[in-house]
Amino acid sequence: MEPIADKKKAIFISTMELVRDKGFHGTPMSMVAKHAGVAAGTIYHYFESKEQLITELFDYAQQQVIEVVEQETCAAIPFKDCFFNLWGGLYTFYQNNQNLLRFFEQFVNSPYSTARPPLEEDKFYTLLFAFFERGIQEGLLKEVSPKILATLTHSSVLSMAKLTGSGRLHLDRKELEQILQLIWDGIAFDR
Amino acid sequence: MEPIADKKKAIFISTMELVRDKGFHGTPMSMVAKHAGVAAGTIYHYFESKEQLITELFDYAQQQVIEVVEQETCAAIPFKDCFFNLWGGLYTFYQNNQNLLRFFEQFVNSPYSTARPPLEEDKFYTLLFAFFERGIQEGLLKEVSPKILATLTHSSVLSMAKLTGSGRLHLDRKELEQILQLIWDGIAFDR
DNA sequence: GCAGACCGAATGAACATTCAATTGGGATTA
DNA sequence: TAATCCCAATTGAATGTTCATTCGGTCTGC
Incomplete structure (x- = not known):
């Protein structure tokens, strides 16, 4: 990823923080500008419109999640370990990036996202599907559609994060491992 | 629940449908009015403001989900059956009420909901927590916080629905039962 | 002195909300 | 029964505000 011009990054980050707190409505461009320390007009130097800004921000944010997935899904590591790493990695990432998580959840449930390419063309989900496909092929996961396994797993990460x-609940390391084991018990074959 | 005046109900339903398609932003009061077949001013006869309308709509919608939970969580039925009924009941309900589901997901991730009472005072979650508490007490569920079990289970229902x-995926009865079994395998003790 | 980055006041459209006016039907009176 | 009154329900045009977007101009590095 080529380095992002400073101002552009500042606009991204400000938008994400403001949307987290105030929603899409409730974050005027003027506020984004002030928060990012730029003039209103500057935003339009980088983005065609508010909609475009939001959409590009989503792609920018998703890219970060994709990097987590790519980092944790290594074919050289046993599948089960990989699964644990992936779940933990995603959980930690979302946990440390609440802005992003909140922005994401608002985006995917908004009309912004329905205007986007379907799951099948989404790199994030493609990666996840492939990973679970591997688990099935290795005979470790139940023979359920990888789409379903991926969706269930990811939704468990999201809901825990x-x-x-x-701040409604704290999980210590032991509890987290318990939860992770629980998810695994659900999807894994045999038992 | 006392019967809702016709117009009020029409406003609720229109708002839910419009928000599903167009989001909170993107559904002006004038549009709600036209869609509901009333004048703009009429909405303000029933609701103080747009915010109030949205908030009351959420309560109205949530009440319907609560009724599903109350109907399916019966202490006289064995816990495991009850669990299957509950999961299936909620899934079917959300499945048949996509408007409501989409509205919900937008609402809970928006700033509207952060201004609301916490989980502990939320009737829906109180019911769910109590249900999972029962499962733990009966020694059927793993000893994990009922909050976590409830959250994980509900998020699995939501993500499948x-x-x-x-329309991205169809599940036949057999697959649904497979998924439901998978969730149960995760949370149930013993194995 | 050129080009792109940047500024921020100005513009115009969209929107939530208000309110003066109208309706309709149920109670009260004659 | 008819005439009258009352008031909640309803209307929709008008209001004032907020906001996305524009654009003429300034600045900065080359």
Whole structure:
């Protein structure tokens, strides 16, 4: 990824933080500008419109999640370990990036995202599907559609990260491992 | 629940449908009015403001989900059956009420909901927590916080209902039972 | 002195909300 | 029964505000 011009990054980050707190409505461009320390007009030097800004921000944010997945899904590591690493890696990432998590959840449930390419062309989901495909092929996972396994697993990560991120609940290491084991028990073959 | 005046209900339903398609932003009161077949001013006869309308709509919608939970969580039925009924009942409900599901997901991830009472005072989650508490007490579920079990289970229902509701995937009865079994294998003790 | 980055006041459209006016039907009176 | 009154329900045009976007101009490095 080529380095992002400073101002552009500042606009991204400000937008993400403001959307987290105030939603898409509730974050005027003027506020993004002030928060990012740029003039309103400058935003339009980098982005065609508010919609474009939001959409590009989503891609920018998703790229970061994709990097986590790519880092943790290594074919050289046993699948089960890989699965644990992936779940933990994603959980930690979302946990440390609540802004991004909140922005994401708002985006994917908004009309912005319905106008986008379907799951099949989405790099994030393609990676996840492939990973679970591997688990099935190795005979470790139940023979359920990888789409379903991926969706269930990811939604468990998201819901836990949201729960602990909101400060409503703290999970220590032991509990996290318990949860992770629980998910694994669900999807794994044999038992 | 006392019967809702017709117009009020029409406003609720229109708002839910419009928000599903166009988001909170993107659904002006004037549009709600036209869609509901009332004048703009009429909405303000029933609701103080747009925010109030949205918030009350959420309560109205949540009440319907609560009724599903109350109907399916019966202490006289063995816990495991109850669990299967509950999961299936919620799934079917969300599946048949995509409007509501989409509205919900937008709401809970928006700033509207952060201004609301915490989980502990939320009737829906109180019911769910109590249900999972029962499962733990009966020695059927792993000894994990009921909050976590409830959150994980509910998020699995939601993600499946979203997946199939979007038309991206069809699940036949057999697959659904497979998924439900998978969730149960995760949370149930013993194995 | 050129080009691109940047500024921020100005513009115009969209929107939430208000309110003066109208309706309709149920109660009260004659 | 008819005439009258009352008031909640309803209307929709008008209001004032907020906001996305524009654009003429300034700045900076080359």
